[in-house]
Amino acid sequence: MNTKELDKKYIMNTYGRYDVALKSGKGCVAIDENGKSYLDVSSGIGVNSLGYCDDGWVKAVTEQLGTIQHMSNYFYCSQASELARKLCTLTPFAKVCFGNSGAEANECAIKVARKYSFDKYGEGRNEIITLRDSFHGRTVTTLSATGQDVFHNYFFPFTEGFKYAVADNFESVKALADDKTAAILIECVQGEGGVNILSKDFVKAVRRLCDERDIVLIVDEVQTGVGRTGKLFCYENFDIVPDMITVAKGIGGGLPIGLCMCTEKLANVMQPSTHGSTFAANPVVCAGANYVLSVVSDEKFLGEVNKKADYLRKRLLGLDGVKSVRNLGLMVGIELDGRDAHDIAAKCVKNGLLIITAKNLLRMLPPLNISCSELDEAVAILEKTLMEG
Numbered sequence: 001m002n003t004k005e006l007d008k009k010y011i012m013n014t015y016g017r018y019d020v021a022l023k024s025g026k027g028c029v030a031i032d033e034n035g036k037s038y039l040d041v042s043s044g045i046g047v048n049s050l051g052y053c054d055d056g057w058v059k060a061v062t063e064q065l066g067t068i069q070h071m072s073n074y075f076y077c078s079q080a081s082e083l084a085r086k087l088c089t090l091t092p093f094a095k096v097c098f099g100n101s102g103a104e105a106n107e108c109a110i111k112v113a114r115k116y117s118f119d120k121y122g123e124g125r126n127e128i129i130t131l132r133d134s135f136h137g138r139t140v141t142t143l144s145a146t147g148q149d150v151f152h153n154y155f156f157p158f159t160e161g162f163k164y165a166v167a168d169n170f171e172s173v174k175a176l177a178d179d180k181t182a183a184i185l186i187e188c189v190q191g192e193g194g195v196n197i198l199s200k201d202f203v204k205a206v207r208r209l210c211d212e213r214d215i216v217l218i219v220d221e222v223q224t225g226v227g228r229t230g231k232l233f234c235y236e237n238f239d240i241v242p243d244m245i246t247v248a249k250g251i252g253g254g255l256p257i258g259l260c261m262c263t264e265k266l267a268n269v270m271q272p273s274t275h276g277s278t279f280a281a282n283p284v285v286c287a288g289a290n291y292v293l294s295v296v297s298d299e300k301f302l303g304e305v306n307k308k309a310d311y312l313r314k315r316l317l318g319l320d321g322v323k324s325v326r327n328l329g330l331m332v333g334i335e336l337d338g339r340d341a342h343d344i345a346a347k348c349v350k351n352g353l354l355i356i357t358a359k360n361l362l363r364m365l366p367p368l369n370i371s372c373s374e375l376d377e378a379v380a381i382l383e384k385t386l387m388e389g
């Protein structure tokens with residue numbers, strides 16, 4: 001049996017896949033099992049921030065792999081300590097808690113917010129307001145946090161205590177906030193929900209409300225973080241500082257990691273045995289993240305991300321069949337003129353461009369170090385695909 005047949009027979013059917021088995025990659029190019037090459041503007045959903053098998057990243061990871069590959073969290077780990085130091089030095093946050101995925105990072109943030117409230121106000125003040133069209137993960141609690149009805153099926157009972165406000169409608173947030181509210185959890189740009197960029201006024205108003213009522217503001221930076229929007233973290237575009245952020249996808253450069261960061265106010269909420277994970281803070285994964293962060297946190301690098309984003313936006317807006325483009329940095333949603341984005345994406349893949357969708361949009365999350373000529377190539381394949389119909 002070939003890869004596809006084995007997959008169909010032995011792997012649970014949780015994903016609709018493109019008809020391609022990828023075998024290797026370098027930079028923005030992936031090669032399939034038949035030797036055909038593809039330009040990748042999806043980065044494994046924003047994970048391969050530096051593209052495939054970046055030389056410096058491979059070196060950092062393999063060196064660590066040959067030094068010590070895992071230790072339990074009962075021992076100190078220099079790669080994890082260094083990653084936490086870097087993150088806290090580059091941001092206003094005071095402490096980090098490590099995990100292995102975006103959903104776990106959000107689980108941790110939810111636990112911190114609820115314990116903060118419990119410690120200070122006692123039982124019952126535990127509700128969390130999230131937004132319609134959000135996405136926060138696939139665990140039973142983060143599905144609950146996700147403000148889309150399609151995710152609230154089959155797996156009952158879901159975790160209690162989540163309420164959904166309308167994005168960019170501050171009155172709807174205010175109407176839900178009461179003396180039971182412990183936290184508000186938002187993505188400043190909703191990724192899976194369709195690249196919806198929140199307004200600065202809304203985000204600032206939510207920040208003010210949280211300040212007034214000692215509500216913990218959590219910003220989910222799982223997709224928007226680590227340079228994706230042209231700032232190290234997306235909240236910087238909105239002139240606020242959250243009480244907590246959650247980070248995953250792009251920070252590991254291709255290895256599984258999730259983490260939550262909090263300000264000084266929340267730094268001592270968690271104590272031994274209130275949270276943990278066997279694989280969290282893995283030295284190999286942290287070595288990869290340390291490398292990614294050392295590259296991406298450079299102001300010049302972030303400046304290039306913004307330049308490339310503007311360039312890509314202009315090129316896309318020039319295409320017949322493109323109705324509008326929504327982007328913040330290299331987080332890009334493309335609205336088509338009455339065409340089915342899923343159908344166009346599948347045809348792009350056939351034509352050698354790995355692209356994804358979000359709701360009814362085409363979505364690009366290219367490697368942050370992609371070149372303008374590679375962006376030209378991507379736009380050319382998309383143009384050709386749109387012309388074919």
Ligand SMILES: *Cc1c(COP(=O)(O)O)cnc(C)c1O
Pocket residue numbers: 100101102103104106135136137138187191192220221222223224248249258
């Ligand atoms: C992908 C994503 C998650 C879930 O991350 P996993 O690593 O798949 O658990 C959570 N929040 C946002 C905003 C995401 O884009």
